[in-house]
Amino acid sequence: MSVIVFGSLNMDLVARTPRLPKPGETLTGHRFETVPGGKGANQAVAVARLGVPTAMVGRVGGDGFGQDLLRGLQESGVTCDRILIDSSTHSGIAMIAVDDASENTIILIPGANGRVDETDVARLTEILPQAKVLLLQLEIPLPMVVAAARAAKSAGVTVLFDPAPARTDLPDELFPLIDLITPNQVETGQLVGFPVTDLESAQKAAAVLHERGVGTVISKLGKAGAVCMAADETFEIPSFPVQAVDTVAAGDCFNGGLAAGLAAGLTLRQAxxxxxxxxxxxxxxxxxxxxxxxxxxxxxxxxxxSVSLPGF
Known part of the structure; x- marks a missing residue:
């Protein structure tokens, strides 16, 4: 496999509402749907749909949602034989409200994702020699994220880390294991301890992360695009103007597109x-x-x- 994703699989329970509710408030929504999600699974599907061989390693519960999640991955071309069905618990759940302005709030219940352990890392390690890129996120236990990054580093596999959902307790030992980190503005601020609002503050934050051992920092600045700061180059990638409907998986899609590009041999700027x-x-x-x-x-x-990329 060119790309392996080690992380979460969730069923998203999505409510569409005119606006996001205030504490204690009940709103009447427009629509409800169940949608396969989870940051890990989303990223695996994003890579696979771009034509790059992809494997997922993680867990689902022994419930109907788990079967639906596996089916969705398989239909998108993701290899799923390293996903454990954990019959002792339920699958991960994300309860999502999306308003008419395309903003969202999410409540995450880890389920099987919270039980990922050393045996899952062992299943990952067995197939790392087949990979070019390992994608990691933070919806599984943090010690397992560190263990997976360490295993990938030992195997010579590029570690692409999405520090989401945002948290401030990442251990120092993780940063030198990361080849590329892709935080959004909120996540970058939490990682470095000061607000990131523009190019200047993004560059300052990247310098902090480089000092901690990270190879390349790609700060996602929303409508302002992305800023990439590697050891030997810094460049901006402007956003593509579109009419937004739903931003739920945008970050996952960005990471999947980046991993797919790197695995296919694109330059960092192209990817x-x-x-x-x-x-x-x-x-x-x-x-x-x-x-x-x-x-x-x-x-x-x-x-x-009129954008030209190799392979397109």
Whole structure:
């Protein structure tokens, strides 16, 4: 497999509402749906739909949601034989409210994701020699994220780390294991302890993360695009203007597009451009995994904007 994703699988329970509720308030929504999600699974689907061989390692519960999650991954072309069905618990759940302005709130219940342990890392380690990129996030126990990064580093596999959901207790030992980190503005601020609002503050934050041992920092600045700061180059990738409908999986799509590009041999600048384009497509459609573009859709999007990338 060119890309392995080690992380979470959730079923998203999505409520569409005119606006987000205030504490103690009951709102009447427009629509309800169940959508396969989880940051790990979303990223695996994002990579696979772009035509790059992808495997997922993680856990689902012994419930109907677990079967649905596996089916969705398989239909997208993700290899699932390293996903454990844990019959002792339920699958991960994300309760999501999305308002008419496409903003969202999320309540996450880990379920099987919270039970990922050393045996899952062992299943990952067995297939790392087949991989070019390992994608990691923070919806599974943090010690297992560190263990997976260490295993990938030992195997010579590029570690791409999405520090989400945001948290401030990442251990010092993790940072030198990370080849690329991709925080958004909120996550960057929590990582470095000061607000990140523009290019100048993003560069200052990248310097802090480089000092901690991270190789390359890609700060996602929303409509302002992304800033990539590597050891030997710094560049900006502007966002692609689109009409946003739902931003739930945009970050996952960005990371999937980035991993797919790196695994396919694109340069860092090219892979980041691909990531930004894929994420732009995703926000124009509702849902997590249903919003993730195929390779053909990405090709059409790039051609319509006269953007040239190898392979497209």
């Amino acid at each position: 980041t451009t691909q990531a930004a384009a894929a994420a732009a497509i995703s926000v124009t459609r509702p849902g997590a995994q249903p919003s993730l573009p195929t390779r053909e859709e990405l090709r059409a999007f790039l051609q319509a904007r």
